[in-house]
Amino acid sequence: MVFMDIGCGYGFFTIPAAEKIGENGRVYAVDADAEAVEAVKRKAAEKGLKNIVAKAGEAEETVFCDGCADMIFFSIVLHDFRDPAKVLSNARRMIKPDGVLVNLDWKKKPTAFGPPLHIRFSQEHAQDLIKQAGFTIKSVKEAGNNFYMVTAKP
16 A cells, blocks of 8 residues: 655654555655654654655655555645645646545634634635545545544545
């Protein structure tokens, strides 16, 4: 399995994904924060994980492969990208025909923590961006009180 964590931060999902898919799988991770990417690499080394390719860079400029990803995952980051449409276009290029895109993000409602309300994407806006990139929405679910999850296929 090939899993991509786009906007991986400090590897909250990268490391568990690498452990779950095993040594025959591959995890690609990218984040604009070079310090966070170095932390991912350190955590991977400490755990003996050799199946992670972590890169510091902008997701708008990152294409790891053509049609190799089984799953592309965005964890509460789609609203942070300079050009979310370009990032999703890159995801469309990288995903296998039977792959899955998952966008976990903040609900557009006031909370005591998290990003400012004005930069959050509503579920509808996220779905529109994902559809415009060439994906078909398969499901939209609540993920606790503060998050939603959109699942899509190419």
